[in-house]
Amino acid sequence: MSDKLPFSEVVSRHGATVLLVCRAVVGPVDADDAWSETFVSALRAYPALPAGANVEAWLVTIAHRKAIDLLRKARRSATPMADVPAAPTRRTDDPSVVDLRRLLARLPERQRLAVVYHYVGGLPYAEVAAAMGGSPDAARRAAADGIARLRKAESITARGETARAREGRS
Amino acid sequence: MTVDEPCQDLAGLFGTPPGAGELAALGERLAVRADDEGLLDVAYRTLDTPVGPLLLAATATGLVRVAYEREGVEAVLGTLAARVSPRILRAPRRLDAAVRELEEYFARRRTRFELPLDLRLSAGFRRSVLAYLPGIGYGTTASYQAVAAAVHHPGAARAVGTACATNPLPIVVPCHRVVRSDGRVGAYLGGPEVKHRLLDLEADR
Numbered sequence: 001m002s003d004k005l006p007f008s009e010v011v012s013r014h015g016a017t018v019l020l021v022c023r024a025v026v027g028p029v030d031a032d033d034a035w036s037e038t039f040v041s042a043l044r045a046y047p048a049l050p051a052g053a054n055v056e057a058w059l060v061t062i063a064h065r066k067a068i069d070l071l072r073k074a075r076r077s078a079t080p081m082a083d084v085p086a087a088p089t090r091r092t093d094d095p096s097v098v099d100l101r102r103l104l105a106r107l108p109e110r111q112r113l114a115v116v117y118h119y120v121g122g123l124p125y126a127e128v129a130a131a132m133g134g135s136p137d138a139a140r141r142a143a144a145d146g147i148a149r150l151r152k153a154e155s156i157t158a159r160g161e162t163a164r165a166r167e168g169r170s
Numbered sequence: 171m172t173v174d175e176p177c178q179d180l181a182g183l184f185g186t187p188p189g190a191g192e193l194a195a196l197g198e199r200l201a202v203r204a205d206d207e208g209l210l211d212v213a214y215r216t217l218d219t220p221v222g223p224l225l226l227a228a229t230a231t232g233l234v235r236v237a238y239e240r241e242g243v244e245a246v247l248g249t250l251a252a253r254v255s256p257r258i259l260r261a262p263r264r265l266d267a268a269v270r271e272l273e274e275y276f277a278r279r280r281t282r283f284e285l286p287l288d289l290r291l292s293a294g295f296r297r298s299v300l301a302y303l304p305g306i307g308y309g310t311t312a313s314y315q316a317v318a319a320a321v322h323h324p325g326a327a328r329a330v331g332t333a334c335a336t337n338p339l340p341i342v343v344p345c346h347r348v349v350r351s352d353g354r355v356g357a358y359l360g361g362p363e364v365k366h367r368l369l370d371l372e373a374d375r
Binding site: 040 | 187190196197199200204207214216230256257260
């Protein structure tokens with residue numbers, strides 16, 4: 001007998017996190033597809049998941065595979081991820097969110113994924129490494145480098161905005 | 171899981187949390203696709219009725235569970251996950267026939283249920299009691315004792331009571347038509363007042 005949660009409960013507990021991860025990896029347009037692929041695949045494998053497993057880490061790992069598949073498909077057919085504009089969607093009129101997404105999209109892939117899985121998906125570095133390949137230390141470094149770049153880029157943007165604002169006043 | 175390190179300010183900026191409507195739409199699409207791909211072992215939905223909201227659940231075989239609100243959605247789904255399969259999603263489509271027949275029943279346009287049933291949640295003596303119950307006609311009642319005799323265990327009136335109290339498919343399998351031999355309606359898993367209402371509904375036709 002299994003003591004697993006009904007899968008409907010898994011979706012309602014972790015659906016939002018998985019969607020954030022998908023958006024951050026493949027961008028807002030393909031995120032819904034990545035989300036669906038993730039949960040269909042998870043549903044298929046769910047009965048065999050060991051009881052007591054970290055369900056969110058498991059889902060983020062599946063989301064990683066599905067998102068990478070979509071990225072590869074997109075690259076084969078057309079534009080690389082970094083060129084996909086982080087178009088403001090209905091709910092993201094906050095300019096800082098849009099900026100950060102664009103900055104995130106420009107990070108080298110391993111840095112971007114490490115940042116997203118650790119800071120959005122909540123995966124410990126051991127799990128980040130299991131998802132992406134490589135060692136936990138390498139995952140930690142990739143995330144740290146990614147965050148450092150984001151901070152730097154963000155402060156440049158912020159300074160740019162301050163300068164523009166000053167010009168606007170004068 | 172917590173975001174532990176010095177980037178909480180950034181974490182919030184990776185995207186606004188998805189809205190409930192957006193996730194609900196994704197969930198609906200997932201349920202349809204899971205069903206199409208044969209991955210949906212248990213589909214469920216809720217239905218508002220004159221006796222309160224009911225939870226309806228079906229396997230590929232048929233309707234497997236009807237539950238009253240007082241049983242608790244979480245507890246009912248948890249039991250289904252353990253005893254049938256954890257591949258459970260809210261997926262109204264598979265319950266269309268059950269909804270139609272129940273709505274007709276409550277509108278007094280239906281006196282017997284014809285949809286396929288999955289009786290796997292009941293076994294042994296209890297199951298033979300449930301198999302007998304649809305034989306008690308609409309608008310009539312039988313005593314626990316009479317049902318015990320009918321299933322060839324004349325001394326087992328109390329066990330018939332237990333079978334009724336654990337009926338996984340109330341209303342559809344009419345355990346509400348089994349009453350005490352002294353004329354009182356007796357216990358009911360939806361509460362005695364619901365049992366009264368169902369018997370009144372059938373009597374008024």
